Amino acid sequence: MQAMSDEEKAQLISQLQSSFLLFVRTFYxxxxxxxxILPCPAGRESHVITICRELVKCxxxxxxxxxxxxxxxxxxxxxxxxxxxxxxxxxxxxxYLYISYSHTLAAAHTDTVRRIMMLNDYRNLFGVExxxxxxxxxxxxxxxxxxxxxxxxxxxxxxxxxxLPGLDRFSGALILDDxxxxxxxxxxxxxxxxxxxxxxxxxxxVRGINVPxxxxxxxLHEADLPAYLLAGNDGHHWERVILxxxxxxGNCLYPEAFPLEMLKIxxxxxxxxxxxxxxxxxxxxxxxxxxxxxxxxxEQEPDIFFTFITADTAETSxxxxxxxxxSFWGLYYIxxxxxxxxxxxxxxxxxxxxxxxxxxxxxxxxxxxxxxxxHKHPPLIAAxxxxxxxxxxxxxxxxxxxxxxxxxxxxxxSGSKTQRFLDIQPHVAAKKVSFTEGARHAExxxxxxxxxxxxxxxxxxxxxxxxxxxVRLALIDKTLYHTSNKESSSSSVMTALAxxxxxxxxxxTQRDGIR
Numbered sequence: 001m002q003a004m005s006d007e008e009k010a011q012l013i014s015q016l017q018s019s020f021l022l023f024v025r026t027f028y029x030x031x032x033x034x035x036x037i038l039p040c041p042a043g044r045e046s047h048v049i050t051i052c053r054e055l056v057k058c059x060x061x062x063x064x065x066x067x068x069x070x071x072x073x074x075x076x077x078x079x080x081x082x083x084x085x086x087x088x089x090x091x092x093x094x095x096y097l098y099i100s101y102s103h104t105l106a107a108a109h110t111d112t113v114r115r116i117m118m119l120n121d122y123r124n125l126f127g128v129e130x131x132x133x134x135x136x137x138x139x140x141x142x143x144x145x146x147x148x149x150x151x152x153x154x155x156x157x158x159x160x161x162x163x164l165p166g167l168d169r170f171s172g173a174l175i176l177d178d179x180x181x182x183x184x185x186x187x188x189x190x191x192x193x194x195x196x197x198x199x200x201x202x203x204x205x206v207r208g209i210n211v212p213x214x215x216x217x218x219x220l221h222e223a224d225l226p227a228y229l230l231a232g233n234d235g236h237h238w239e240r241v242i243l244x245x246x247x248x249x250g251n252c253l254y255p256e257a258f259p260l261e262m263l264k265i266x267x268x269x270x271x272x273x274x275x276x277x278x279x280x281x282x283x284x285x286x287x288x289x290x291x292x293x294x295x296x297x298x299e300q301e302p303d304i305f306f307t308f309i310t311a312d313t314a315e316t317s318x319x320x321x322x323x324x325x326x327s328f329w330g331l332y333y334i335x336x337x338x339x340x341x342x343x344x345x346x347x348x349x350x351x352x353x354x355x356x357x358x359x360x361x362x363x364x365x366x367x368x369x370x371x372x373x374x375h376k377h378p379p380l381i382a383a384x385x386x387x388x389x390x391x392x393x394x395x396x397x398x399x400x401x402x403x404x405x406x407x408x409x410x411x412x413x414s415g416s417k418t419q420r421f422l423d424i425q426p427h428v429a430a431k432k433v434s435f436t437e438g439a440r441h442a443e444x445x446x447x448x449x450x451x452x453x454x455x456x457x458x459x460x461x462x463x464x465x466x467x468x469x470x471v472r473l474a475l476i477d478k479t480l481y482h483t484s485n486k487e488s489s490s491s492s493v494m495t496a497l498a499x500x501x502x503x504x505x506x507x508x509t510q511r512d513g514i515r
Contacts, residue, residue: 009125012125013125013126016086016125017086017090017126020052020056020059020086021048021049023086024036024048024052024079027082027085027116027119028078028082030119030121031112031115031116031119037256039253039254039255039256039257040255040256041251041252041254041255042251043247043249043251044247044249044253047070047074047243047254048075048079050243051068051070051076051079051241051243052079054066054241055080055214058173058212058214059086059087060170061169061210061212064209064210064211065212065213065236065237065238065239066212066213066214066215066239067214067215067216067226067229067230067238067239067241068214068216068240069217069226069242069243069280070216070217070218070241071244071245071254072218073254073257074253074254074257076177076216076217077109077178078112080098080175080177080216081109081112081113081116082112082116084096084098084110084113084175085116085122087170088117088128088142089125089128090126090170091169091170091172092126092142092143092145093142093144093145093146093171094163094170094171095148095161095164095171095172095207096147096148096149096173096175097149097151097161097162097173097174098110098113098148098150099150099157099174099176099177099202100150100176100177100179101154101179101180101181101184101194102152103138103150103151103152103155106138106151107138108137109150109177110137110138110140110149110150111137111138113148114130114135114137114148117130117142128142128144129142131143137150138150139160146172147160153179153197153202153225154190154193154194156201157201157202157205161205161207162174162205162207162211163207163208164207164211165207165208166208167208167210169210171208171211172211173213173214174202174206174212174213175214175216176198176202176213176214176216176225177216177217178216178217178218179194179198180194180217180220180221182277185220185221185224186221191221191223191224192223198228198234199234203234213236215238218276218277218278218280219276219277219280219281219282220282221282222282222283222284222451222459223459224282242280243280244278244279244280244281245258245274245278246260246263246267246278266278271283283450283451284451284452284453284457284458284459286453286454286457286458287454287455288450288451288452288453289421289422289425289452289453289454290425290428290429290449290450291429291450294428294431294433294449295428295433295434295435295442295446296433296434296435297434297437297442298347298434298435298436298437299436299437300436300437301330301347301349302334302335302345302347302434303332303333304330304331304332304375304376304377305331305377306330306377306380307330307331307349307372307375307378307379307380308331308379308380308381308382308480309326309328309368309372309379309381309382309383310329310382310383310408310467310469310470310473311325311326311327311382311383311390311393311466312324312385312390312462312463312466312469313361313385313389313393314389314462322355322462323355324354324355324361324364324389324462325351325353325462325465325466326351326352326354326364326368327348327350327352327470328372328379329346329348329349330346330347330349330375330377331344331345331346331474331480332344332345332347333345343432344432344478345432345434346427346432346433346434347434348433348434348439348442348467349372349375350368350371350372351441351463352364353444353462353463358389358392361389361392361393362393362396365382365393369382380404381404381405382403382405382406383405383406383407383408383469383473384397384405384406384408385408385410385465385469386407386409386410387410390407394407406473408469417456417461418454420465420468421452421464421468422454423471423472423476424467424468424471424472424475427471427476428449428467428471432471432475433467433471445467448460448463448464449463449464449467452464
C-alpha cells in the first residue's frame with residue numbers, strides 16, 4: 001500500500017474494520033496477486049455479499065449459531081479464513097477452533113489465516129503480531145493472547161478453546177468448514193461418529209455464551225451434521241442461509257465459474273450429487289422409487305364420487321424423525337379425451353404433517369376431519385395405522401357414533417415397508433395418483449415421495465405411508481368403497497355428522513373473524 005498520513009491511515013483502518021467485504025477486496029490481491037472477482041448472478045444477490053453480511057452479524061454477536069449451505073467451489077473457505085483474520089484485526093485476543101473433516105484440510109485453511117496476518121500491510125495497519133515461537137500453520141498465537149487452531153471433525157480436541165468466558169463482545173469462534181468427507185458421509189458409522197464427536201467433544205470447547213458457532217459447507221447426506229444442527233438437536237436454534245446453484249427462477253449462483261449450461265449437464269449426469277452439493281437438498285441413496293412426473297397434475301379437481309382419510313401417527317412427539325400425517329383422498333374415474341376409461345384414480349385432496357403430543361391427536365384429527373367435511377363429498381371412512389399412538393386414536397374415535405374407523409395392521413403378513421412401496425409403485429407410475437394444479441400440499445408430498453428408496457435408506461416415510469395405505473385400500477384391494485349393508489345404513493348418519501362438523505368449523509371461522 002502507498003505511504004499515507006496518520007489521518008489517512010486511521011481512516012483506512014476504520015473502513016477496513018467496519019466492512020468485511022472491503023477487507024476481502026483489499027487483502028485478497030495482496031495475498032494472491034490477483035484481483036478479487038465479485039460474482040454477478042442475474043436476478044439474485046451475489047453469494048459473496050450474502051455470506052459476508054451473515055458473517056458480519058456473527059462478529060457483532062447478532063447471530064451466534066449459523067449454518068451456511070453453499071455449493072463447492074464458491075470460495076467459502078477463503079471467505080471463512082478472511083473473516084477469521086478480519087475479526088482478529090479488531091480483537092487480537094480472540095480464540096478460534098477451525099474444524100474440517102481432516103486435520104490436514106483444516107490446517108490448510110488456518111495457514112491462509114496465518115499468511116494474511118503475516119502480511120506487512122496487515123501488521124502495519126492493525127498492529128497485530130504473531131508470537132515468534134508460535135507460527136505453525138495448524139496452530140499459532142498472537143502476542144495479545146489470541147490463538148487459531150486446526151482440528152479434524154472426528155479427532156480429539158484437547159487444550160484448545162473457542163472464545164473467552166464472561167465477555168459481552170466478540171472473543172473468537174468455533175468454525176466447522178466441511179465437517180464431512182464426501183466419500184465417507186454415506187457410511188453410517190463414520191457420519192454418526194462425526195455427530196457424536198461434535199456432541200461429546202467439539203461442543204464442550206466453546207467457552208462463552210457469546211461465542212459464535214458457524215457451520216459452512218455443502219449438504220452431503222440427509223442425516224449429516226447440518227441436518228442435526230438445523231433440527232435443533234444440540235439444544236440451540238441455528239440461523240440458516242441456503243444457497244442453491246440454481247434458484248427457483250432458473251438463475252445460477254456463480255455464472256462466472258458455473259454457468260447454467262454446465263450445471264444442467266451435472267444435474268443430468270449425477271442427480272444425487274447435484275441435489276445435495278449444489279441444491280442443498282440431499283436425496284437418499286439407493287435410488288428413488290418415485291419420480292415427480294409419476295404424479296398427474298390436473299387443471300381442476302376431477303369428478304370425485306367418494307372420499308376418505310388415511311393417517312399415520314408418530315411413535316412419539318419428541319422425535320424429530322417422526323411426524324403424524326393425515327391425508328385426504330378422493331376417488332374418481334380417469335378420463336381420456338372426455339371419456340371414462342374404467343380405471344380408478346386417486347386424487348390427493350389435502351395433507352397435513354404434524355408433530356404433536358399424543359394427548360392432542362384426537363383434537364388434531366377432528367380439526368382435519370372438519371376441514372375435509374367441507375368437500376361436496378365428506379369423508380366417510382378414516383383408515384389409521386394400528387401402532388402405538390395410532391391404537392389409542394383408533395380406540396377413542398371408535399367411541400364416536402357414526403364414524404367408521406378402519407385400523408391398518410402392521411405385521412409380517414402386511415409386508416415390509418419396502419414391499420408396500422414396491423406394491424404401489426406401478427399404480428403411481430401409471431399416473432393414477434393426482435393433484436389439483438397449485439394445491440398447497442402438492443410440492444411437499446411430491447418432494448417427500450421422490451426420496452423414498454427400495455433399500456429403505458430414506459429417513460422419513462410418514463407421508464408415503466398414508467399414500468401406500470390409500471392405494472392399497474382403493475386401487476389394489478378395492479375394499480374401501482364396497483361397504484356392507486350395515487355400513488351403508490350408517491352413511492346418512494355420517495353425512496349428518498360431517499354437516500355438523502362443517503357448521504362448527506364455520507362458526508369457529510366466524511368467531512375468529514370477529515376477533
